[in-house]
Amino acid sequence: MVKTWDQLEELQPAVLKMIKNSFVKNRVAHAYLFEGMKGTGKKEIGLLLTKSLFCESLKDDFKPCEDCKNCRRINHGNHPDVHIVEPDGLSIKVDQIRSLQAEFAKKGLESLKKAYLIIHADKMSNSASNSLLKFLEEPNAETVAILITEQPQQILPTILSRCQTLKFHPLSPQIMVKQLVENGVAPQKAPLLAQLTNSIDEALELNTNEWFAQAQKIMLKLYEVLRKNSLEAMVTLQSDWFPHFKDKEQIQRGLDLLLLIFKDLLYIQLDRQEQIVFKGESERLNQFALQTSGRRISEQMSAILEAKRKLAANMNPQLMMEQLVLKLQEGSSFV
The missing domain is CATH 3.40.50.300 (P-loop containing nucleotide triphosphate hydrolases)
Known part of the structure; x- marks a missing residue:
């Protein structure tokens, strides 16, 4: 158009x-x-x-x-x-x-x-x-x-x-959201897409992409099992993550989604709920945000950014993800 x-x-x-x-x-x-x-x-x-x-x-x-x-x-x-x-x-x-x-x-x-x-x-x-x-x-x-x-x-x-x-x-995320909604994207989905890409065309493609829809579900599941124990998280990596996120670009997209979950938790703690992007998961995220600290979230976000750097430097993706999961669970409890 x-x-x-x-x-x-x-x-x-x-x-x-x-x-x-x-x-x-x-x-x-x-x-x-x-x-x-x-x-x-x-x-x-x-x-x-x-x-x-x-x-x-x-x-x-x-x-x-x-x-x-x-x-x-x-x-x-x-x-x-x-x-x-x-x-x-x-x-x-x-x-x-x-x-x-x-x-x-x-x-x-x-x-x-x-x-x-x-x-x-x-x-x-x-x-x-x-x-x-x-x-x-x-x-x-x-x-x-x-x-x-x-x-x-x-x-x-x-x-x-x-x-x-x-x-x-x-493009600012606000303009991206406005443009996406004008192009038929559901207002609930637009904020997430606006954070992942600066291209309207790419965002519209992601909006109808079945791989991307499944990626979001896997990412939320991974976050939930991270809160339980390392064994279950490792099982989820093998059963869900590795079969779905295959090449470097897909893995980077997955890490971006994981990072946005932690950003949402931080926004909730700062009482800036209007800025969260996983709008459909706000109720669950509100519960999760009560069970962790801002300091811990910041440490976990840093660990994800470090994993993205390692992936860009051609570290073995499986080893990188296993190290990341352990890093995200460091300490006697998730909080």
């Missing part, structure tokens, strides 16, 4: 303000670098900027009309003077950049204007980067380039120096 200027302005107000100012002052840059986390609206705002450049009925506040021939064609990805380059396999290859240059050497099909977006610009091969650099060094006055990346440190400094950088900030 195409997002309007107003919708995207809610997500990235500072970025939209800078873009609007560039139109007001007639200083649209010949090259932009949009950098920020996945799901922060970089591609959507890149297309929005492109529509403002090509719109046949541009409004007084420089917002595209979304209804003219050019706006519609950009929305449908078939405008002849707007080109999008994405990785071919694992990288953007030199032939893709050369093909782009050849296309731009021709006169615009419908005007002198041309625009191109390079998605995951950090994935350009060395030869592709050098080819693009030559392109950027001799900009056509009517050409606008938009490079989009989550990892600007992977892009040649000489390319970065020729771009105006716009930083995209992570």
Whole structure:
């Protein structure tokens, strides 16, 4: 679904303000670098900027009309003077950049204007980067380039120096929750999803993902048995955890869920129940929060964060989880 200027302005107000100012002052840059986390609206705002450049009925506040021939064609990805380059396999290859240059050497099909977006610009091969650099060094006055990346440190400094950088900030959980509810997610489920990802699309996928629904149940069960004895917790690891959480990404997701349970307990103790994310489990969590201390919860959260670091450093996942369970149960009692 195409997002309007107003919708995207809610997500990235500072970025939209800078873009609007560039139109007001007639200083649209010949090259932009949009950098920020996945799901922060970089591609959507890149297309929005492109529509403002090509719109046949541009409004007084420089917002595209979304209804003219050019706006519609950009929305449908078939405008002849707007080109999008994405990785071919694992990288953007030199032939893709050369093909782009050849296309731009021709006169615009419908005007002198041309625009191109390079998605995951950090994935350009060395030869592709050098080819693009030559392109950027001799900009056509009517050409606008938009490079989009989550990892600007992977892009040649000489390319970065020729771009105006716009930083995209992570979406606040409140905005994420609002957007998710508007997209049909149950208000009770939205806060948890908003804590796990900054991407609306990924959150919507998780919302209907059976693996994720089961993961939440396993995590709550693991927390409950942790409160009993180490033997039962180890049995639960073998019977439930290891068969379900198989690769590193899934295990990290599981640890994130476990961490959020402890955060909820802490919020309850601080009398900030409105901030808990396991809304459907609030009654049980309230009982659990009465049986532990804030100091103990903080220690357990630190242990989970340490486990996440060990996993990222390629520690054996089974050994890491067994160590974590023992760490979470340290002391003569769970409290």
